[in-house]
Amino acid sequence: MDAASNAVFWQEKWERGETGFHEAHANPLLTRHFGALNLPVGARIFVPLCGMSQDMVWLAGRGYRVIGCELSEIAVERFFSDLGVTPDVVQVGTLRRFSASDICIFTGNIFDLTPDLLGPVEGIYDRAALIALPEDLRRAYVAHLLALTGPVPELLVTLTYDQSCLKGPPFSVDEDFVRAAYGKVYEIRCLQMRDVAGGLKGRCPASESVWQFSPVEVDN
Numbered sequence: 628m629d630a631a632s633n634a635v636f637w638q639e640k641w642e643r644g645e646t647g648f649h650e651a652h653a654n655p656l657l658t659r660h661f662g663a664l665n666l667p668v669g670a671r672i673f674v675p676l677c678g679m680s681q682d683m684v685w686l687a688g689r690g691y692r693v694i695g696c697e698l699s700e701i702a703v704e705r706f707f708s709d710l711g712v713t714p715d716v717v718q719v720g721t722l723r724r725f726s727a728s729d730i731c732i733f734t735g736n737i738f739d740l741t742p743d744l745l746g747p748v749e750g751i752y753d754r755a756a757l758i759a760l761p762e763d764l765r766r767a768y769v770a771h772l773l774a775l776t777g778p779v780p781e782l783l784v785t786l787t788y789d790q791s792c793l794k795g796p797p798f799s800v801d802e803d804f805v806r807a808a809y810g811k812v813y814e815i816r817c818l819q820m821r822d823v824a825g826g827l828k829g830r831c832p833a834s835e836s837v838w839q840f841s842p843v844e845v846d847n
């Protein structure tokens with residue numbers, strides 16, 4: 628699947644309301660492990676491919692400034708409407724920036740987001756972003772993410788299962804991929820692995836892993 632087909636795929640998912648990945652409450656792996664990143668209150672946290680995730684509300688509630696990026700305007704409008712706030716909306720290049728309180732979401736394709744638009748961030752939280760993308764786009768996403776933020780502390784949630792059992796998304800992303808994609812710039816630690824109760828979509832056994840990325844110290 629190329630970038631254009633991926634964008635159409637996700638836009639149609641939101642139009643049809645096929646959002647089974649959305650969770651009503653903050654993800655327990657986030658709430659249990661985000662503290663491991665040791666980021667100070669007020670730090671700017673990037674949440675790529677954020678959907679209308681309640682994880683952003685949880686992060687903002689802990690005093691972080693949240694910057695999301697999401698393709699679907701339906702998702703972003705619903706996110707702010709559920710919060711009961713009216714965001715300021717500004718056109719920035721091909722993207723639109725929705726912001727209210729300590730949450731700002733760029734609406735549009737993440738590949739159109741630039742380091743200047745995003746600004747400096749001190750941390751990344753990726754749940755169901757890396758695993759939302761097919762392998763070729765996933766590699767491009769990792770390169771783009773690193774170009775956007777540089778190596779900053781990250782919490783990543785992945786899913787592993789037998790890819791022949793289901794077509795995806797979500798795609799299976801294993802430890803080898805994570806280490807090959809990020810291992811040059813990060814020390815990588817698996818904080819927790821757990822079985823997905825009832826299997827993925829009730830059809831095949833799957834496990835979820837939470838990874839802590841710490842920037843590799845560079846000696847001068």
Ligand SMILES: C[S@@+](CC[C@H](N)C(=O)[O-])C[C@H]1O[C@@H](n2cnc3c(N)ncnc32)[C@H](O)[C@@H]1O
Pocket residue numbers: 633634637638648649650675676677678679680696697698699702735736737738754755756759
């Ligand atoms: C599986 S959902 C996960 C959403 C959110 N992280 C969560 O935990 O609920 C993946 C999201 O990525 C968005 N997406 C896919 N490709 C994108 C792209 N190229 N740029 C921005 N968002 C994208 C989709 O619209 C969808 O909302």
